[in-house]
């Protein structure tokens with residue numbers, strides 16, 4: 001109790017230089033409430049200790065506590081996460097990190113006025129859908145393009161525009177569910193189109209489609225089975241076969257491509273995913289894909305295809321509800337410019353991570369190992385810090401059966417519960433997420449950025465002290 005009496009009054013604390021510094025950044029009300037909250041915490045702490053303390057020491061603790069309260073209360077719930085999992089497109093971690101061109105472009109458009117819906121040539125109202133379209137046409141070779149909120153919205157809009165009140169034929173093997181409860185049958189229902197399933201789970205032939213066409217058929221639909229693979233005794237209809245049938249029976253063909261990859265990654269062992277360009281060249285009338293999967297841009301749903309269908313979608317009332325804002329449009333234009341005239345293999349983070357050479361990954365693992373050994377290697381709680389080969393993944397529902405060989409650093413401990421350690425590191429700011437394997441922490445280097453190395457060391461050091 002004698003300690004409590006040494007706590008200075010709030011007015012006095014507000015005069016401390018350290019506290020006055022906060023007034024330069026934060027408003028008065030916020031700082032005063034942080035001071036009161038910090039004092040409450042200090043009182044509770046003092047009540048629980050029996051030893052008597054000097055006033056100086058109590059004041060030092062008050063100042064430190066105020067700093068901690070201010071830091072934690074002055075931040076939102078979204079925070080940077082260091083991704084040590086080796087899963088490049090981690091759906092739970094914001095999918096694709098943006099490249100610099102996208103970022104610079106987005107910033108320029110965000111802080112200034114811009115021509116989002118202003119036709120500068122005519123000096124009158126323009127269309128936001130004018131932007132990005134030319135870039136997408138140049139890159140994919142398609143006639144027309146449209147961008148909406150995400151690929152789920154793109155599929156919904158396509159089905160609603162082309163097939164509401166009529167029938168859409170889909171192979172049973174492609175009635176996919178994507179993480180976050182996107183299900184083709186549900187989206188179909190929502191769009192007002194009637195789903196006609198043909199074939200079986202493992203085998204569908206073009207004749208199954210052909211036999212189900214009637215006067216009420218509006219569309220032939222294919223969904224890329226991006227997050228699973230049917231192997232063994234299986235047969236799926238090729239897009240080219242669907243296109244041929246569509247031509248013969250005068251029906252449009254729509255392909256939900258999922259990932260929307262724009263550059264060839266087969267050299268790096270990623271072969272199965274068809275590029276958007278290839279799909280467009282095969283004659284599909286409508287192709288939809290995500291902006292933030294293998295394309296490496298912002299969340300968006302991209303629609304490319306025949307002009308008449310894209311124009312019909314632009315006129316659909318739903319488009320207004322699914323529309324993208326200037327931030328998305330600018331980040332997407334910046335990303336697409338990198339594909340058109342820059343170097344995506346270097347500058348689109350997702351593509352860069354997926355195409356790193358084994359030697360480069362090993363070099364990075366050695367660097368992380370060296371820093372860790374130097375800074376925490378002498379901690380008694382650390383047993384070994386070793387370089388190991390790891391299996392990374394594309395993630396985001398792409399290449400479900402493909403592991404990409406990479407390198408990582410594995411840390412083993414003495415008397416430390418890795419689950420508990422991992423919890424503490426996850427709660428840091430930035431948060432750090434890695435893999436746990438047989439009581440060891442495994443950090444894959446593929447998904448780390450340069451500045452993450454030292455941050456990981458700090459986070460680990462702090463966590464081990466707790």
Ligand SMILES: *Cc1c(COP(=O)(O)O)cnc(C)c1O
Nearest residue numbers: 150151152178224226258290397
């Ligand atoms: C990911 C995916 C979607 C959903 O895309 P979002 O951009 O997340 O809305 C739809 N269809 C397929 C085949 C996908 O892989």
